[in-house]
Amino acid sequence: MVFTLHRYMFREILRIFVLATVALTLILSLGMILQPVQKFGVGPRQAVTILFIFMPVTLTFVLPMAALFASALAYGRFAGDNEIDACRASGIGAMTLIYPGLVLAVLVAIANLVLSFHVMPYFVRMAEASLKSDAKQILFRNLQRRGYYSIRSGSGSFLIYADHADLEQDTLYGIVIVQTSKTQDVRKTTTADEARVKFDSQKRFNEVRLTVRNCRQMGSGNEPWEGTVGLLPVTMEFESLMPDDIKFKRLDQMKRIQANLMLFDPVARLVREVYTQYVTELLAQDVNEAIASGGSYEFKGTAHSIRFSARRCELRDPAAIGLMPPVVVEEWDGSGRRRRLVCTKAEIQVQSGTFDPKVTLYLHNPSVQETGQSLVPYGVGDLRLPEAVVRRVDPMPVLDLVTGDLASGLKRPPSAILARGQADLLKKIYRTKKDIQAELNSRLVFGVGCVPMILIGIGLGILQKGGHLLSAFGASCVPAAVLIISIVSGKHLTQNGAVGSLTGIGIMWGGLVFLALLAAGIYRKLQRG
Numbered sequence: 001m002v003f004t005l006h007r008y009m010f011r012e013i014l015r016i017f018v019l020a021t022v023a024l025t026l027i028l029s030l031g032m033i034l035q036p037v038q039k040f041g042v043g044p045r046q047a048v049t050i051l052f053i054f055m056p057v058t059l060t061f062v063l064p065m066a067a068l069f070a071s072a073l074a075y076g077r078f079a080g081d082n083e084i085d086a087c088r089a090s091g092i093g094a095m096t097l098i099y100p101g102l103v104l105a106v107l108v109a110i111a112n113l114v115l116s117f118h119v120m121p122y123f124v125r126m127a128e129a130s131l132k133s134d135a136k137q138i139l140f141r142n143l144q145r146r147g148y149y150s151i152r153s154g155s156g157s158f159l160i161y162a163d164h165a166d167l168e169q170d171t172l173y174g175i176v177i178v179q180t181s182k183t184q185d186v187r188k189t190t191t192a193d194e195a196r197v198k199f200d201s202q203k204r205f206n207e208v209r210l211t212v213r214n215c216r217q218m219g220s221g222n223e224p225w226e227g228t229v230g231l232l233p234v235t236m237e238f239e240s241l242m243p244d245d246i247k248f249k250r251l252d253q254m255k256r257i258q259a260n261l262m263l264f265d266p267v268a269r270l271v272r273e274v275y276t277q278y279v280t281e282l283l284a285q286d287v288n289e290a291i292a293s294g295g296s297y298e299f300k301g302t303a304h305s306i307r308f309s310a311r312r313c314e315l316r317d318p319a320a321i322g323l324m325p326p327v328v329v330e331e332w333d334g335s336g337r338r339r340r341l342v343c344t345k346a347e348i349q350v351q352s353g354t355f356d357p358k359v360t361l362y363l364h365n366p367s368v369q370e371t372g373q374s375l376v377p378y379g380v381g382d383l384r385l386p387e388a389v390v391r392r393v394d395p396m397p398v399l400d401l402v403t404g405d406l407a408s409g410l411k412r413p414p415s416a417i418l419a420r421g422q423a424d425l426l427k428k429i430y431r432t433k434k435d436i437q438a439e440l441n442s443r444l445v446f447g448v449g450c451v452p453m454i455l456i457g458i459g460l461g462i463l464q465k466g467g468h469l470l471s472a473f474g475a476s477c478v479p480a481a482v483l484i485i486s487i488v489s490g491k492h493l494t495q496n497g498a499v500g501s502l503t504g505i506g507i508m509w510g511g512l513v514f515l516a517l518l519a520a521g522i523y524r525k526l527q528r529g
Contacts, residue, residue: 002092009078010100017070017104021062028058053127060115064450067108068457068480071101076461084462094526098458105454113447117251124248139197140167170197246435254436262399267432269353270425274402275393276319276352277418281410282389283350283359284321287313296330299359299383306331306361306380310346315415321348329363331380340369341378355398359383403429437501438494442487445508449487452515453479459522479515486511 029051078084078097087097142149143165151158163174177190196211244265246254257264262271290297296309307330310323323346332338343366351357360381367374392409393401403426406414414422456479487508494504 002096005087005092005097006100009074009097010103012077013070013074013100013104016073017066020066020069021059024062024066025055025058028062029054050127053123056115056123057120057127060112060120063108063111063115064446064453065480067104067450068454071104071454072457072461074461075101075458076464079462079464094462095523098455098523101454101458102451105451108454109447109450112450113443116443116447121248121250121253137167140165143172171195172197246432246439249439251440254440257432258436261429261432264432267425267428270421270428271399271402272353272355273318274418274421274425275355275398276350276357277421278402278406278409278414279357279385279389279393280319280321280350281315281415281418282392283348283385284313284315285410285412286386286388287321287348299361299380299386301380301383303382304331304333304380306383308346308361313348315417316347318417318421319350319352321350323347327363328369329361329366329380341366342369343367357385359385431495434495434501438491438504441494441505441508442491445487445490445512446483449483449512449515452512452519453483455519456515456522459519459526462526463522479518482518483511483515486514 075084075098084094084097088094139149139151139160143160143162144167147163148159148161151160157180159178159180160172161176161178162172165172172195173193175190175192175195177192178186179188179190180186198211246257246264249257253263261267287297291310291312296307298307299305308323308327310325310327312324313321314324316322325344325346327343327346329341329343329346330338331341341363343363345364346366347362347364349360349362351359358381360379360383362379365374366378396404401409402422406418406422413419460478490504490506490508490511492504493507494501496504
């Protein structure tokens with residue numbers, strides 16, 4: 001008889017639970033796709049795909065709420081129809097009657113832990129991959145609709161304007177490209193009549209390559225310059241359409257990141273930026289020492305090699321070294337052909353985003369000394385770092401190098417750019433460790449908290465004896481609000497670190513303990529009644 005009663009009660013709870021789950025999942029999934037639709041302008045087909053991908057993600061939050069609502073409503077109706085009193089009169093205790101709700105609570109807790117630690121991060125990455133595969137359509141659709149699109153990159157951003165975008169020909173017409181730094185300072189402006197667009201898919205991002213024809217450039221900084229070139233490649237990273245965040249990581253990924261922070265892309269990106277700037281300052285120091293001794297400086301490359309002399313060099317923008325005039329460059333190729341170039345403005349740029357950076361020497365409107373021919377802005381790229389610089393950075397692991405005492409390696413205080421970059425990196429490392437602590441504990445507390453939360457909903461439903469929808473909803477909100485507030489506040493304190501992470505973690509688990517004590521008090525009252 002008890003088994004039949006439990007089966008009847010579980011079937012009633014399950015029916016409400018399924019209906020609530022379906023309704024809440026559709027509502028929340030539609031809400032979650034609004035941002036990518038508005039921000040990236042995805043098409044109808046892509047929006048439907050993202051909707052179905054986001055459904056398993058929303059289940060992480062929907063299942064506990066739906067189970068809580070269903071339990072409170074069903075047990076409230078049982079009590080309101082005097083079915084609970086009839087069972088008690090038949091000798092069936094109140095604690096026996098909650099077994100169906102307890103089974104649902106345990107199943108939801110297990111499902112929530114699996115979803116939050118394993119399933120949800122997988123589907124978030126799937127959504128990212130789906131948007132990434134449609135990156136070209138997103139770029140062209142925004143240019144056609146709004147006339148511009150902003151692409152964030154590691155060192156700043158690119159703002160692209162276009163009069164016309166031809167998706168079939170992968171071509172933009174009447175374009176203006178504004179390159180800005182992280183501080184939103186304009187670094188370079190490029191205008192052109194036409195540009196061909198090519199997407200190169202990388203593991204973590206899409207690389208966009210614009211081959212610009214008949215363009216004009218104007219740079220800004222210590223020495224503004226401009227010049228006209230016939231063909232110019234512009235390469236940029238197409239921003240990650242969904243942020244790489246700890247909250248989107250699986251349990252095993254967080255454990256690996258704790259062991260090796262270089263596996264977390266935001267940290268690795270900052271490490272590469274600091275490393276590039278450190279190498280740049282070592283190179284500037286080496287160049288100045290060579291020039292001060294009255295000599296020249298040499299870069300060797302695969303196709304071309306150069307030797308140059310200048311009055312001195314100075315650090316400019318990130319990963320850039322300016323050469324003070326007069327600048328004389330001797331260039332030769334693999335076959336031994338040589339020529340001398342003279343210019344009044346030159347700049348050495350160190351490649352960013354890699355731990356084996358190449359060097360490019362840019363000459364602004366140089367002239368060939370042998371013939372007197374004037375050239376448009378000219379660059380010699382794919383040059384290797386000198387061995388003297390490589391030997392000073394190779395012995396140490398990169399993360400230890402860029403977080404250590406940079407002044408000792410440079411034999412002088414680091415520049416403001418390098419000091420600021422290292423400070424940002426150390427702050428990011430500290431924040432990442434705190435984020436992992438907060439995320440692990442918050443997911444665990446929310447998953448385990450499903451059990452006392454649902455049991456409280458059952459107890460309140462019985463005590464209220466109300467099967468009315470609003471009564472059940474009100475009973476459901478009380479335990480859910482207590483748990484969510486404790487998790488959110490504890491997580492914020494853990495991430496903030498101002499009062500110590502243990503305080504934040506204690507608040508999260510304290511909310512769970514409070515729910516357990518509240519559930520114990522409610523069921524003691526039910527047994528007495």
